[in-house]
Amino acid sequence: MTVSSAPGKVYLFGEHAVVYGEPAVPCAIERRATVSVEVRDDSRVRVTAPDLSLDGFTVEYGGDGDGRPDVNVAKGLVEAGIAYVDAAVEQARDAADAPDAGFDVTVESAIPLGAGLGSSAAVVVAGIDAATRELGHPLSPEELAERAYRAEYDVQDGQASRADTFCCAVGGAVRVEGDDCRRIDAPNLPFVVGFDGGAGDTGKLVAGVRELREEYGFAADTVESIGDLVRHGESVLADADPAAEPTDELLAELGRLMDFDHGLLEALGVSSRTLDNMVWAAREAGAHGAKLTGAGGGGCIVALDETPETETALRYTAECQDVFRAELAPDGVRVEE
Numbered sequence: 001m002t003v004s005s006a007p008g009k010v011y012l013f014g015e016h017a018v019v020y021g022e023p024a025v026p027c028a029i030e031r032r033a034t035v036s037v038e039v040r041d042d043s044r045v046r047v048t049a050p051d052l053s054l055d056g057f058t059v060e061y062g063g064d065g066d067g068r069p070d071v072n073v074a075k076g077l078v079e080a081g082i083a084y085v086d087a088a089v090e091q092a093r094d095a096a097d098a099p100d101a102g103f104d105v106t107v108e109s110a111i112p113l114g115a116g117l118g119s120s121a122a123v124v125v126a127g128i129d130a131a132t133r134e135l136g137h138p139l140s141p142e143e144l145a146e147r148a149y150r151a152e153y154d155v156q157d158g159q160a161s162r163a164d165t166f167c168c169a170v171g172g173a174v175r176v177e178g179d180d181c182r183r184i185d186a187p188n189l190p191f192v193v194g195f196d197g198g199a200g201d202t203g204k205l206v207a208g209v210r211e212l213r214e215e216y217g218f219a220a221d222t223v224e225s226i227g228d229l230v231r232h233g234e235s236v237l238a239d240a241d242p243a244a245e246p247t248d249e250l251l252a253e254l255g256r257l258m259d260f261d262h263g264l265l266e267a268l269g270v271s272s273r274t275l276d277n278m279v280w281a282a283r284e285a286g287a288h289g290a291k292l293t294g295a296g297g298g299g300c301i302v303a304l305d306e307t308p309e310t311e312t313a314l315r316y317t318a319e320c321q322d323v324f325r326a327e328l329a330p331d332g333v334r335v336e337e
């Protein structure tokens with residue numbers, strides 16, 4: 001059996017605009033999805049994913065016909081988030097040139113689903129890593145990122161950037177602009193994450209921004225403004241010492257940009273009342289800045305605060321179901337003992 005894990009991520013800034021070729025800076029966080037894979041001696045796939053659905057969901061398919069889940073099962077898979085596991089299995093089979101390989105797969109994830117923390121990317125990256133290792137065909141983090149991107153692209157009908165999958169595969173802070181993905185230096189920023197218990201529909205939210213952009217020139221300008229803001233943020237990060245504690249000036253400047261970014265995302269219609277309320281609770285508690293992370297519509301916000309004030313305030317905010325501090329994860333995908 002091979003066990004691999006991959007981290008979730010927050011967007012420091014740049015989500016949505018990254019879909020249109022603007023740069024984005026996601027940062028991997030120490031909340032991981034763990035995928036255990038064991039090769040079977042038939043071509044079936046058995047997936048047990050207690051954290052991807054309601055109660056200890058297990059699904060088994062393949063080994064007859066074309067080896068794919070049938071349509072009804074496939075619908076259930078999409079709803080359960082297991083479509084991502086299936087896409088990862090397909091990528092692993094393809095990478096190892098083993099189209100008939102069967103697997104027992106178990107997924108455990110500490111990353112809330114569909115909440116802007118890259119849960120699906122982490123599952124796909126860790127799944128492809130564990131399955132290709134089981135087949136004796138390990139891939140580099142860059143190859144894993146590419147395969148994971150293709151898997152997400154298929155499941156999300158083409159609505160995916162490379163940001164999540166690259167960040168989960170390589171870890172740390174990264175910069176993504178179109179096909180150009182690279183790690184960048186960043187100090188360990190004091191992220192606080194607030195979760196409203198809900199999830200956003202990434203496909204719908206991305207489509208909504210696309211419609212706005214097509215209808216209004218100023219919405220297209222708003223997307224470009226996010227790109228300008230990210231470029232500014234990158235220069236601020238580049239001037240910081242990655243090995244030192246972040247200075248007050250750095251946190252103040254990054255926080256200001258996060259606030260600005262949230263305002264632009266709100267203008268693009270991807271925030272929600274619960275996300276806004278959490279963002280305001282964080283700001284009022286003294287956070288340097290706060291914004292939604294990921295697709296929006298519901299899910300998580302990320303704030304910058306080195307003191308306990310934001311965590312405490314969010315704990316007493318009605319809309320906030322969970323709050324936690326998130327360290328920058330220097331490791332991307334890795335094998336677990």
Ligand code: PMV
Nearest residue numbers: 015016116118160161294295
């Ligand atoms: O909600 P998440 O973590 O899947 O992030 C979506 C980010 C978008 O920019 C809206 C879409 C994308 O694929 O980059």
